[in-house]
Amino acid sequence: MLNPRLVHDNEKSLYIFCLLFSIVVYVSLIISIIGIIYIIAGIIAALFVQGLMMGHIRANGIKITEQQFPSFYHTAHRIGKEMGLSRLPDIFVLQSDGMLNAFATRFMGRNYVVLYSNLFELIETGDEEELSFILAHEFAHIKRNHISKNLLILPALWFPFLGKAYSRGCEFTCDRIAAAYIGNAPAAIQGLVILAIGRTLYKHVNISDYVLESSKERGFFVWLSHIVSTHPPLPVRISKIENMHLYPQHYGYTSKSFEASVQS
Incomplete structure (x- = not known):
């Protein structure tokens, strides 16, 4: 059973607010015939776009199976x-033209995780372990x-700032859960550094300096870029995992490997 203390407060509170806001919008649309048409049209359009994307991934991506990268398949099976x-x-692993990313999605009752090829090359x-953190996320x-x-x-989600704030709360939650389940704070932090600079140079990054220098960057556009983003800045995410590493008892989680010293 998932430890509730791993769930970020912003995810819990903002989801309730988002749900209430959405219910009001749905009810307002339903009371008018035109509104119902908009809802149906929006659902159909969303399903079509999602289906097209999944069709491309399933047709071109390489599916991880017991025969295809079996070691990673068994790692994924264990974590799951x-x-x-x-x-x-x-x-699925998908060719990414150098991009480092991964995402989870769902279509027609099936869950999918897509790993971009440059990220998957970590194997x-x-x-x-760093890739396991990203997968667990x-x-x-x-x-x-x-x-x-x-x-x-x-x-x-379409309302300015509200949906983005909820999304950032979800990202913090998933970082916490992933770090807890792989039981390795350094690997979790390094996994985030990889997303910042890539799989080749990340070992040379001074993490403490990276987080410190990022915290000095202030101003209107720095603030604005944060609140319009679905993901928190990577240095902020790293500092949150460092805090979890220092005080695991606050999150209801302890392990010897997680409490190992964080590399810098």
């Missing part, structure tokens, strides 16, 4: 089982039903 997922999501450099989105919940609160 430990996190209490009833069924392992379909995992060749011996950095599987995406599994956490599925565990928390974030994708299904987003369908319920679509009006709030």
